[in-house]
Amino acid sequence: MTKSSAPSGAPINVPQLLARNVARFPNKAAYREKEFGIWQSWTWAQAAEEIEAIAMGLLALGLNKGDYVALIGRNRPAFYWSMVAIQKCGAVPVPLYQDAVAEEMAYVLEHCGARFVIVGDQEQVDKVLEVQETVHGIDEVIYLDKRGMRKYDHTHMNALDDVAAEGRAGHYRFEAILKEREAELDYDSTCVMLYTSGTTGKPKGVVLSNRNIIETSKNSADFDHLKADDEVLAYLPMAWVGDFIFSIGQAMWTGFCVNCPESAETMMTDMREIGPSYFFAPPRVFETQLTNVMIRMEDAGALKRNMFKRYMDVARRVGPAILDGKPVSFGDRLAYALGNIFVYGPLKNTLGFSRVRVGYTAGEAIGPEIFDFYRSLGINLKQLYGQTEASVFITQQPDGQVRSDTVGVPSPGVEIKIADNGEVFYRSPGVFVEYYKNADSTADTKDAEGWVATGDAGFFEDGSGHLRIIDRAKDVGKMADGSMFAPKFVENKLKFYPNILEAVVFGNNRDRCVAFINIDLTAVGNWAERNNIAYSSYQELSQHPKVLEMIREHVEEANASVAQDPMLGGCQIHRFLVLHKELDADDGELTRTRKVRRRIIEEKFDDLITALYDNKDSIYTETEVTYEDGRKGKIKATLDLRDAKVQPVARAMAAE
Amino acid sequence: MLDDTESYVTADGRTIGGVVLDLKSITLRFGGVEAIKNISFDIREGEIRAIIGPNGAGKSSMLNVISGFYVPQEGEVWFRGERRPQMKPYEVAQQGIARTFQNIALFEGMSVLDNVMTGRLNKMKTGLWSQALWKGKAEREENENREAVEKIIDFLEIQSIRKTPVGRLPYGLKKRVELARALAAEPTILLLDEPMAGMNVEEKEDMCRFILDVNDEFGTTIALIEHDMGVVMDLSDRVVVMDYGRKIGDGTPDEVRNNQDVIDAYLGVSHD
Numbered sequence: 016m017t018k019s020s021a022p023s024g025a026p027i028n029v030p031q032l033l034a035r036n037v038a039r040f041p042n043k044a045a046y047r048e049k050e051f052g053i054w055q056s057w058t059w060a061q062a063a064e065e066i067e068a069i070a071m072g073l074l075a076l077g078l079n080k081g082d083y084v085a086l087i088g089r090n091r092p093a094f095y096w097s098m099v100a101i102q103k104c105g106a107v108p109v110p111l112y113q114d115a116v117a118e119e120m121a122y123v124l125e126h127c128g129a130r131f132v133i134v135g136d137q138e139q140v141d142k143v144l145e146v147q148e149t150v151h152g153i154d155e156v157i158y159l160d161k162r163g164m165r166k167y168d169h170t171h172m173n174a175l176d177d178v179a180a181e182g183r184a185g186h187y188r189f190e191a192i193l194k195e196r197e198a199e200l201d202y203d204s205t206c207v208m209l210y211t212s213g214t215t216g217k218p219k220g221v222v223l224s225n226r227n228i229i230e231t232s233k234n235s236a237d238f239d240h241l242k243a244d245d246e247v248l249a250y251l252p253m254a255w256v257g258d259f260i261f262s263i264g265q266a267m268w269t270g271f272c273v274n275c276p277e278s279a280e281t282m283m284t285d286m287r288e289i290g291p292s293y294f295f296a297p298p299r300v301f302e303t304q305l306t307n308v309m310i311r312m313e314d315a316g317a318l319k320r321n322m323f324k325r326y327m328d329v330a331r332r333v334g335p336a337i338l339d340g341k342p343v344s345f346g347d348r349l350a351y352a353l354g355n356i357f358v359y360g361p362l363k364n365t366l367g368f369s370r371v372r373v374g375y376t377a378g379e380a381i382g383p384e385i386f387d388f389y390r391s392l393g394i395n396l397k398q399l400y401g402q403t404e405a406s407v408f409i410t411q412q413p414d415g416q417v418r419s420d421t422v423g424v425p426s427p428g429v430e431i432k433i434a435d436n437g438e439v440f441y442r443s444p445g446v447f448v449e450y451y452k453n454a455d456s457t458a459d460t461k462d463a464e465g466w467v468a469t470g471d472a473g474f475f476e477d478g479s480g481h482l483r484i485i486d487r488a489k490d491v492g493k494m495a496d497g498s499m500f501a502p503k504f505v506e507n508k509l510k511f512y513p514n515i516l517e518a519v520v521f522g523n524n525r526d527r528c529v530a531f532i533n534i535d536l537t538a539v540g541n542w543a544e545r546n547n548i549a550y551s552s553y554q555e556l557s558q559h560p561k562v563l564e565m566i567r568e569h570v571e572e573a574n575a576s577v578a579q580d581p582m583l584g585g586c587q588i589h590r591f592l593v594l595h596k597e598l599d600a601d602d603g604e605l606t607r608t609r610k611v612r613r614r615i616i617e618e619k620f621d622d623l624i625t626a627l628y629d630n631k632d633s634i635y636t637e638t639e640v641t642y643e644d645g646r647k648g649k650i651k652a653t654l655d656l657r658d659a660k661v662q663p664v665a666r667a668m669a670a671e
Numbered sequence: 672m673l674d675d676t677e678s679y680v681t682a683d684g685r686t687i688g689g690v691v692l693d694l695k696s697i698t699l700r701f702g703g704v705e706a707i708k709n710i711s712f713d714i715r716e717g718e719i720r721a722i723i724g725p726n727g728a729g730k731s732s733m734l735n736v737i738s739g740f741y742v743p744q745e746g747e748v749w750f751r752g753e754r755r756p757q758m759k760p761y762e763v764a765q766q767g768i769a770r771t772f773q774n775i776a777l778f779e780g781m782s783v784l785d786n787v788m789t790g791r792l793n794k795m796k797t798g799l800w801s802q803a804l805w806k807g808k809a810e811r812e813e814n815e816n817r818e819a820v821e822k823i824i825d826f827l828e829i830q831s832i833r834k835t836p837v838g839r840l841p842y843g844l845k846k847r848v849e850l851a852r853a854l855a856a857e858p859t860i861l862l863l864d865e866p867m868a869g870m871n872v873e874e875k876e877d878m879c880r881f882i883l884d885v886n887d888e889f890g891t892t893i894a895l896i897e898h899d900m901g902v903v904m905d906l907s908d909r910v911v912v913m914d915y916g917r918k919i920g921d922g923t924p925d926e927v928r929n930n931q932d933v934i935d936a937y938l939g940v941s942h943d
Contacts, residue, residue: 051821052833162826163884166684280831 028201030103032267035290037063040243040270046092049277049285052389058271064094069093069175071182071189072098073131076173080105080168080196083127083208084394087111087120087143088135090249093159093175097133102206105196106131109208109220110253112607113139114600116645119218121146123210127220127451128152136160140167152512163316207263208451209256212606218450221256221403228446229408232264236429238411238480239373241293243270244368244468248291248323250275250282255608256403257377261295264406277540286367294374298381299609301396303537304366304515305385307520310541326354327391334391339415359392368394375399375411377422378608380484380503382511386419398422400484404460404467406445410482421481422473431482438488472501490613492523498585502613505530505586508573513538517598517605519616520588521624527589529627531620532566533597539565554595554652563657566593570659584664590627594620595652601641627656675713681908688716688857691892692737692860697746706732707743708916711842720884721903724913725936728894731773733913736740737894738770739763741754765793769858771849771877773865773896779838783829783848784820790855791816823854826888827881843874847881854885860878861885863895867902875899879906904928912936 026032035047042061043599048055078084086094086108098108109127111120113135124132124146132143132153140158147153155173158164165175182189193622206225210218235241249262262273271293276285297454312323314380334348343351363369374389381398389396399411400422414422425431429443442465447455461467471482472491486503494500502520509518509532522528534557542548543559550556573588598604603615617624617647618655619638620652635653642648676689692714699707706729715722722730733852735749739760744900746796748755759764769790777786794816797809805813824830825849832840837848846866853861866882867875877901883892895902903910904924912920912927914936920927927933 051818051825052830053821162888236684277830278828284831284834 016287023637026229027646028102028198028200028204029099029206029228029263029267030200032229033063033066033099036267036270040073040241040463041268042242044272045270046095046273046275047289048092048275049281049288052277052286056272056273057092058171061342065093066096066100067193068179068182069097070103070193071185072178072180072461073100073104073106073182074189074192075181075185076131076157076178078104078106080199082106082131083109083129084110084131084133085124085127086110086133086253087113087139088133088159088253089113089279090251090258090262091135091159092273092275094133094135094253095249095273098207098263102200103197103520104191104518105199105635107205107208109210110259111210112212112252112254115607116601116641117142117145118645121150123218123220124153125150126218127208127608128256128631131155131157133157134159134273137163140164140172161283161663163581196236201223202229203448205448207259209254209403212608212610219456220536222448222451223259223406223445224257224577227406227445228260229268229449230266231312231408232260232268234444235260235408235411236265236269238413238427239293241265241269241271241373245271245288245292246291247273247295247548248276248282248286248295248367249273249288250279250286251295251297252607256407257295260294260407282446283367284595287365288367290370292370292372294368294371294376296374296376297609298376298385299379301376301381301385301389302513305388306535306538308362308366309513310537313541313545317325322357326350326358329354330359331387331395332389334393335387335417338390338393338395339417355393363394368392371395373397377401378644379610380420380507382507383419384511390417399426400482402469403468404447405441405443406447408445409439409443409469412481416479416481421458421476421479421483423482424480430465431475433474434468436488437474437485437491439469439471439473439482440466440552441469441485442466447540473660478653494522494585495524495526496585498583500528500586501583502528502586504580504583505573506611508576509569514542514565514570517611519611519613520586521617521627522586525628528586529624530570530588530591531616531623532570532591532593534562534566534593536597553597554650558652558655560655563593563655566591567657567659576660578662581665582653587661587664588659589661590656592627592654595636595654596638596640596650599640601643602639623654631656674815675694678716681845685717685887686910687908688719689716689863691751692894693749694737694931695731695747695749695790695881697733697736697743699736699741700731706916707736708920709746710913710916711746712911712921713919714892714894715909716892717890718888718908719895719906721907721910722894722896722913723903724908725900725901727869727915728913731864732911733895734770734864734894738862760792764856765858768862769853769856769859769860770848770862771853771864771866772870775842775845775849777837777845777849777852780836782834782836783840783851784824784833786848787820787823787851787855788816791820793856814915819857820851820855823851826884827851828855843870843877846870846874846878850878850885854889854891857889858891860892860894865895865896865898867897867899875902882906 026035036059042058044056045059045062046057088094134140138470143156157175157178159175161174187411203224203226206223206228208220210220235397247261266273274289275283284323293378329350333343333351336343373395374394397412397417400409401407404587408426410423411426429441431441446465446467468491469477470488471484472486472488473482476483487502490502492500500522505520506518509515514535517533519531520528570588570591577587578584600607622636632653633653637649637651640650678688690713695711697707697710724730728818739758742757755928797812801809854896886893910924910927912933919932920930
């Protein structure tokens with residue numbers, strides 16, 4: 016693999032980028048956080064001062080070169096500063112998912128051998144203390160929020176403020192050693208270690224170097240013309256590679272401002288106040304927003320409802336074309352301009368999208384209706400395809416070539432090849448160094464030439480050169496009759512119905528497909544309210560005959576659409592059931608990034624799958640659930656199993 | 672038995688001070704009905720003191736005596752070592768005693784923020800005119816009060832409903848807003864009338880945590896009425912038990928739990 020090295024004089028690590036930003040934009044806002052109802056902001060110069068104080072405080076606590084420091088908490092400037100401070104000290108930041116239960120945290124903390132842990136508040140301190148009963152390498156715990164912490168044993172515990180204060184006090188003492196540690200950082204030293212949530216097995220620690228992060232940030236910032244006056248909202252988990260690239264990599268590279276919401280619940284309000292110009296969200300966020308908009312419009316007065324309907328029709332017809340700069344008639348342009356004044360403008364403002372110049376969605380496929388809705392409003396929403404191992408970017412959609420069914424062209428600097436079995440491989444400057452303490456997995460994933468297996472099956476579309484992803488390569492199988500089985504393809508079609516939150520399709524090596532469905536409580540609950548259907552629990556609503564009937568219609572519509580595909584037409588759903596509980600990461604059924612863990616669900620609900628294939632009409636089942644605090648309970652239910660009509664599969668058109 | 676002025680340290684490391692509020696032989700009548708019959712008990716600085724009892728035992732009346740809403744026919748209320756003269760509720764509030772109500776008493780049409788701001792009324796010194804013109808001192812004063820209120824909003828984690836009209840909130844959150852308003856007055860003694868009534872388990876757990884945090888962070892003395900025995904026993908340092916207007920028990924949760932009169936009152940016993 017050819018290693019491009021940084022041009023001489025260019026920054027070769029994140030602390031150097033910080034220094035460059037301080038020199039370039041000392042008085043420009045670098046971080047904002049809403050606290051006590053007011054947006055507090057810090058300039059690059061102030062942020063650098065904070066970072067240095069934290070770094071020196073960490074040295075005072077005895078942080079060594081090469082140590083691992085775990086960070087657990089919601090997005091806050093102090094965490095981002097801490098990460099850079101850790102890097103300055105020659106140590107490695109390891110952000111973790113804050114909603115992980117103690118057991119999951121224990122594995123990661125043990126595996127990376129974290130000596131220091133920086134957490135948000137008392138709740139997480141308690142989790143770490145619980146973990147410390149089994150994991151013994153943790154020497155110091157540092158917390159951000161002092162509330163409720165007075166009574167704890169502080170022998171090896173500090174508030175971050177106090178750590179920084181000590182760093183300031185010891186400035187002259189630590190100046191030299193901090194400089195020395197920084198000088199030792201080079202382009203290939205570790206920038207961050209991120210644990211992948213993994214749809215199978217234990218999480219793996221992906222080691223990313225400064226080279227990975229800086230090259231990727233540079234390329235992707237150029238691709239979308241990101242500038243220093245852009246604004247982002249940092250609300251996605253800090254343990255996720257995307258947040259690291261956006262809120263640290265690209266922010267440091269371009270010097271744009273990172274805004275942190277007040278709390279997870281206020282995110283929508285905060286977004287409206289900030290009006291980010293560069294925005295990233297998984298499809299679920301867009302789905303939820305659209306569902307909320309639709310529900311509120313149904314409750315709105317007749318005038319508003321009619322205006323919304325009329326102008327959304329216009330937007331759907333011509334919006335995407337206008338956004339892509341294609342020719343549109345004067346009359347349509349005029350209608351769209353009026354719609355913008357009356358509907359789209361106010362709606363975008365309410366959603367916080369008024370200033371979005373570049374928006375991305377990734378992680379899962381997004382429904383074409385959802386995608387088109389946002390694009391038709393004039394929001395430049397695009398798709399990208401990425402992985403932690405690639406420092407996010409593998410492919411992305413250039414402006415003007417945006418479609419809902421592809422993931423775009425290779426990102427700058429990325430090479431892609433498709434293996435004979437359809438699996439996608441890539442090679443790029445962003446390719447990870449290794450899986451920490453796991454040479455076997457590293458060798459399995461990355462070959463000697465630097466090609467990385469994505470585990471996804473896909474193909475390049477003729478003509479456009481866009482990549483299309485079908486499914487996880489290991490999930491793609493064969494039906495009993497030899498036709499191709501790609502569960503995700505069908506599940507995505509189902510999930511595009513607002514009433515369906517999640518779907519899991521089974522059928523590998525079987526003669527026909529069956530499915531589990533999760534209803535979306537917001538959408539179905541609202542529907543129930545409007546139709547005077549009373550229910551007392553999620554479980555009761557999920558088994559209501561009218562709900563089942565509605566889901567059956569959705570399944571049959573999805574079948575009709577699946578039948579159009581000559582290759583995958585065999586994956587139509589013959590029978591289905593609506594699950595009595597929402598699939599949950601706490602129960603291990605989803606990953607922390609909310610991807611379905613097929614194997615686990617298959618094992619856990621084996622009785623339900625068997626019943627579906629045995630043509631039973633109903634089945635009694637008991638399921639273990641884990642509550643947020645880690646306690647376990649059981650829910651019992653009798654589920655109705657339903658049949659769905661299937662369509663004849665369309666024949667492939669023979670080329671003439 | 673402790674002396675009135677002695678302080679002690681609890682098992683979880685909080686310091687409980689001397690008696691701050693002493694109720695001596697209180698009797699309260701409504702016409703011919705005796706709601707409270709000759710009850711005496713005290714509240715110590717920094718403690719969480721629970722008043723429990725079956726329905727109609729006179730618990731809320733007792734709280735209303737403390738808050739100055741009812742004037743007892745007999746008996747004395749001593750506050751910080753001095754006998755308290757007959758007072759209007761607002762005068763009691765000025766002494767640093769704030770309360771929440773059993774049936775939520777918030778301004779439904781106003782936002783959460785405005786409701787909590789009303790709790791600062793005692794702290795506002797500028798007059799009607801300067802507040803209406805909102806210049807100079809009044810503006811400064813509002814900013815200071817807003818800051819104090821925002822800290823409470825942050826403390827009780829109700830940032831996301833800051834601008835929401837109270838009428839649109841679910842019950843559990845309204846209770847929390849009421850607590851926020853009481854806290855806004857920066858009370859030294861906080862009276863909570865059934866803070867957890869009608870809540871589900873999760874809301875109760877949240878509320879318990881907030882009550883403990885308030886006591887711990889601000890050192891606020893808390894007197895609360897509660898039905899949920901589990902909550903009371905976990906939360907409070909000392910418990911007063913009332914039945915038919917009489918005091919039938921007083922002591923630590925363990926003492927009260929083993930008191931035969933209390934068991935009878937709760938489980939029922941034939942009255943012949």
